[in-house]
Amino acid sequence: MNRSMSRWLKLLIGLGLTLLVAWLAYGPLGRGSAYIDLLQQRADAVLRYTEIPNLQARMSRAPLARTVFVCGAANDFQRGGTMVWERGPADYPGIDALMLYAGGIGRVVWDPAAAGPRATTPPCRPDGPGAAGGGGLPLLVEILVLAVLAWLIGLGIGWLIRRRPPRKGYLG
Amino acid sequence: MIDLALNNLYVLGAALVIGIATGRWAFSNRKATPPEPRKEDEPKP
Numbered sequence: 733m734n735r736s737m738s739r740w741l742k743l744l745i746g747l748g749l750t751l752l753v754a755w756l757a758y759g760p761l762g763r764g765s766a767y768i769d770l771l772q773q774r775a776d777a778v779l780r781y782t783e784i785p786n787l788q789a790r791m792s793r794a795p796l797a798r799t800v801f802v803c804g805a806a807n808d809f810q811r812g813g814t815m816v817w818e819r820g821p822a823d824y825p826g827i828d829a830l831m832l833y834a835g836g837i838g839r840v841v842w843d844p845a846a847a848g849p850r851a852t853t854p855p856c857r858p859d860g861p862g863a864a865g866g867g868g869l870p871l872l873v874e875i876l877v878l879a880v881l882a883w884l885i886g887l888g889i890g891w892l893i894r895r896r897p898p899r900k901g902y903l904g
Numbered sequence: 905m906i907d908l909a910l911n912n913l914y915v916l917g918a919a920l921v922i923g924i925a926t927g928r929w930a931f932s933n934r935k936a937t938p939p940e941p942r943k944e945d946e947p948k949p
Contacts, residue, residue, distance in 0.1 A: 739930045746926025750919045757915040767911050798908070836907035871908075878909055882919035883926070890927015897933060 747883060754879035755872070764796050764871050767836075774834040775800045782827055784810055789831075790843075796871040798838035800831055811842065839868045 758764040768791045775789035779802075787804035791797075806827065813826025825833065831840045909916060 742930035743926060746922055746930070749926075750922050753918050753922065754915055757912065763912060763915070767908065770911070836911075838905075874905065874908060875912060875915065878905075878912065879915055879919040882916040883923040886920040886923020886925075887927040888923075889920075890924040890929075891931050892927075893924070894928050895932035 743887075746887070747880070750879050750883040751876060754876050758872050758875050764875065768793060768796050768798075768871065771798060771800070771836045775802075775831060775837065778827065778830045778834050782810070782830065784827070787827075792868070797868045798836060798871060798874070799841055799868040800837050800839070801841050801843040802827060802831070803843040806842075 772789070772791045775791065779787050779789055784804075784806055787802060787806060790801045790803075792799040792801065809824075809826070811827055813824040813829060828840045831837050
C-alpha cells in the first residue's frame with residue numbers, strides 16, 4: 733500500500749483548512765459582524781459630521797456586506813456634493829464620497845424611504861433592503877478571497893524554504 | 905479592501921502560516937540517493 737499522498741491532495745487539504753479558518757473567524761468567532769459594527773459607527777459619524785437632519789445609515793446585514801444604505805430626505809448637492817477639483821479645498825464631497833472616504837465602506841446605496849403617513853423621520857429598514865436591494869459582494873466572499881491570497885503567498889514562501897535532499901558536493 | 909485586510913490580520917496571518925506549512929509539506933523532497941564512494945577511498949591494488 734502506497735501511503736504517500738499526492739501533491740495535489742496536500743494542496744487541497746491546506747486550501748480547505750485555510751477556508752475553514754477564515755469562515756470560523758467570520759461566523760462563529762464574530763469577526764465579520766464586529767467589522768460591520770465598526771463600519772456602522774463610521775457611517776453614523778459621517779452623518780453627524782454632515783449635520784443633515786433626518787438621515788439614517790444602515791449597513792447591509794443580510795447578508796453582511798460593506799454596503800451602506802442611506803435613507804432620508806437629501807437633495808442632489810447633499811448626496812453628491814461638488815467635485816470640481818478632486819478633493820480640492822473648495823469642494824464639498826457630499827455624503828456619498830464622505831462615506832467612501834471614511835474607510836472600509838465599499839458602496840453607498842440610497843434606499844427609498846418607507847415612511848409612514850405622519851412620520852417625520854423616514855425609518856430605514858433595520859438590515860437594509862438586503863441582497864435584492866443591491867447589497868453588493870458579501871463580506872464572507874471578500875474574507876475568503878483575502879485568505880486564499882494570503883495562503884498563496886505563504887505557499888510561495890513554503891516552496892522557497894521547502895525541504896531539499898542533502899547536497900552531494902559543493903556544486904551539486 | 906485594505907481596511908478589511910487590516911481588520912483581519914489574524915486571519916490572514918493564520919492563512920499565511922498554513923500556506924507556508926502546506927508549501928513545505930507538498931513540495932518537500934527527501935528522496936536522496938546515497939552518495940557514491942569517492943575514488944580516493946577505493947582500495948589500491
